[in-house]
Every structure is written in C-alpha cells, then in structure tokens.
Amino acid sequence: MPSLINRVKPAKSLRPDPAPSRWAWRMQRLMLTPTFRFGLRVGMPFCLSLIAGTIYLSDDARRAQITDIYTNTRASIEQRPEFMVKLMAIDGVKDQLAADVRAAVPVEFPTSSFDLDLPAMRATLMALPGVKQATLRIKPGGLLHVDVQPRVPVAVWRTEDGLVLVDIEGRAIGAIAHRGERNDLPLVVGDGADTRLTEALQLNRAAAPLGDRLRGLVRMGERRWDVVLDRDQRILLPETGAVQALERVIALEGAQEVLTRDVARVDMRLAQRPTVQMNKEATQEWWRIRQISGQ
Numbered sequence: 001m002p003s004l005i006n007r008v009k010p011a012k013s014l015r016p017d018p019a020p021s022r023w024a025w026r027m028q029r030l031m032l033t034p035t036f037r038f039g040l041r042v043g044m045p046f047c048l049s050l051i052a053g054t055i056y057l058s059d060d061a062r063r064a065q066i067t068d069i070y071t072n073t074r075a076s077i078e079q080r081p082e083f084m085v086k087l088m089a090i091d092g093v094k095d096q097l098a099a100d101v102r103a104a105v106p107v108e109f110p111t112s113s114f115d116l117d118l119p120a121m122r123a124t125l126m127a128l129p130g131v132k133q134a135t136l137r138i139k140p141g142g143l144l145h146v147d148v149q150p151r152v153p154v155a156v157w158r159t160e161d162g163l164v165l166v167d168i169e170g171r172a173i174g175a176i177a178h179r180g181e182r183n184d185l186p187l188v189v190g191d192g193a194d195t196r197l198t199e200a201l202q203l204n205r206a207a208a209p210l211g212d213r214l215r216g217l218v219r220m221g222e223r224r225w226d227v228v229l230d231r232d233q234r235i236l237l238p239e240t241g242a243v244q245a246l247e248r249v250i251a252l253e254g255a256q257e258v259l260t261r262d263v264a265r266v267d268m269r270l271a272q273r274p275t276v277q278m279n280k281e282a283t284q285e286w287w288r289i290r291q292i293s294g295q
Contacts, residue, residue: 079112086110086142093148096174097130101148104128113138130173155197156182158189158216168201170194190219199242203227206246209254224269232279233259236267245271 030036057063077083086109090098104124107116118136125134125148133149151173153165165173165182172194176182186204193200200217203225207214210229218226225242227235237245245268252258258266258276265277 083113084110084142085113085116085138085144088144088146090146090148093130093150097128097148097150100128100130101125101134101146105146107144110142116144129171132167153182153185154201156185156187157194158187166194166197168197170197186214187216188219189216190222192222193217193219200225202243203237203246206243206250209250210259213259229259233263234265236265236269238269238271241271248274 057066085107088102088105088107088109090101093101104127105121116138118138122134122136125131125136125146130151131148132151135147137145137147139145151167151169151171153173154168155166156176156179157164157166157172161175163176163179165176165185167173179187186200188194188197188200196219203217204214207227213229215228215230218228220226224239225237227237227246229235235246235249249258249266249268253260262279263276264279265275267275267277
C-alpha cells in the first residue's frame with residue numbers, strides 16, 4: 001500500500017489590495033465635489049477667522065482701542081493741509097442775494113473738505129427764493145467755489161400781502177416796499193396772474209404804443225385779462241386771442257382816438273361786437289344834451 005505522503009501546498013504570497021477602503025473612497029468622492037472643495041478653501045478659513053475675530057472683539061477694551069486707532073487715523077488724514085478749505089468765493093450774484101447765499105452756508109474756515117456736505121449745502125441754496133441754480137465745488141488751493149444762477153424778475157405781482165417780484169416761472173423772488181422801486185417791470189394783479197406771465201408779457205409788449213398811460217394788467221377770475229390805463233380806463237380782453245384784441249383797440253386809438261375821449265371801458269370780450277362805455281361825466285352830459293334837444 002503506497003505510503004501516504006503529506007503533501008503540503010506552498011503558501012501563497014500576500015499581496016496588498018489596491019482597492020481603497022470605504023471611507024477613503026467616500027473622501028475621494030467628496031474631494032471631487034466642487035462645493036466641498038469651495039467649502040475647504042473659502043468656507044473653513046472664513047469660519048475660523050470669524051470665530052477668532054468674535055473672540056478677540058468680545059473684549060470691550062480691545063474694541064475701544066480699535067475705535068480710537070481708527071478715529072485718530074481718520075482725523076490725521078482729514079486734517080492734512082491739502083484737504084483743508086480756507087476760503088469761499090461766490091459768483092453770479094451780488095448785493096443782498098450774495099449776502100443771503102453767504103448766510104445760508106455758515107462755514108467757519110479753515111475746515112476740512114471731509115466735513116463739508118456739498119449736496120446738503122446745494123439743497124439749502126436752491127431753497128432760497130432768488131436762486132434758480134447753484135453749483136458748489138472745492139478747487140485746488142482750499143477754495144470753496146459757489147456758482148449761483150439767480151432768478152430774473154420779469155414782473156411785479158400785487159398780492160394781498162404786498163408787492164412781490166416774480167420770474168417767468170411765477171416763482172416769488174422777493175418783496176418790494178413800493179411800486180416805484182421797479183417801474184421798469186410790468187404790474188400784474190389778481191389770482192393766477194403769476195401762472196400766466198408769458199401772456200402778460202406779450203400783452204405788455206403789445207401795449208407799448210400806449211406809453212405811460214399803461215398802469216398794469218389784472219387777471220379776472222383766473223380766465224382773462226383787463227388792461228388798466230390812467231383816467232380809470234380799462235380794456236376788457238377775451239379769454240382767447242387777447243393780444244390780437246388789444247392790438248385792434250390800439251389800432252382804433254391810432255385812427256379815431258377812442259381812448260383819448262371820455263371812455264371808461266372798451267369791452268373786447270365779444271370779437272364780433274366790441275362795446276365802448278363812456279364814463280359817468282360823459283354819460284350825464286349826453287343825457288343833458290338829449291334833454292335839451294328834446295325840448
């Protein structure tokens with residue numbers, strides 16, 4: 001009987017498994033995710049910095065120290081000579097309006113340009129009655145330049161409170177004590193006269209042949225104009241075509257001297273039927289003559 005020979009198989013050599021472990025495989029998958037990589041690069045440093053900053057600034061003394069450093073640094077920069085404003089120049093206005101502009105910008109020089117709120121200063125100037133436009137600039141050399149465009153008065157508006165100068169937009173510029181201060185400007189009276197100044201100026205130019213006889217223009221019912229002359233005469237103009245109606249009356253004056261006679265009213269409100277009203281004395285004389293003629 002053949003002998004039993006224990007045959008022992010040679011042991012196989014142990015080779016490392018090239019496959020990663022489960023956790024290593026998951027970590028590699030995470031590293032391939034853009035969001036995870038962004039969190040490692042940005043989110044984690046930010047969170048660490050935030051935590052460190054919060055811990056550092058939780059102390060009141062440290063916060064006060066940082067505030068003092070910031071304040072002193074800013075003050076040292078703002079007070080440098082190149083940032084200091086030493087003078088203010090005002091162009092475009094003079095006399096009283098210039099004084100009003102200077103009073104509206106109460107700046108004590110020298111002062112830092114960082115302390116000047118130019119938009120707020122401009123808004124203050126624009127609120128002045130006589131200012132139409134204002135520009136503020138800081139020029140080299142420490143000069144605050146204020147360029148003002150004033151409102152130009154075109155008429156004198158008589159209101160319940162007195163005489164007021166108004167510009168072409170109807171904006172009040174300032175009050176005057178009496179009419180003689182601005183005889184060069186036409187006088188307008190009545191509610192709504194300030195809103196129709198363009199038409200009033202056209203009527204004033206059309207009435208130029210009347211010369212010194214013209215006293216002013218009265219806005220009636222916020223609808224139409226009356227031209228007031230001396231000797232208590234009036235020309236009643238229509239709502240539309242007022243300039244043309246006034247020119248017709250002036251043409252009649254040149255041809256027949258209508259306004260030179262004892263006329264109180266020339267009513268042009270109906271273009272097809274102009275009406276002339278005599279004054280009280282002329283009417284009484286007319287009736288007296290009729291009575292004599294009737295006898």
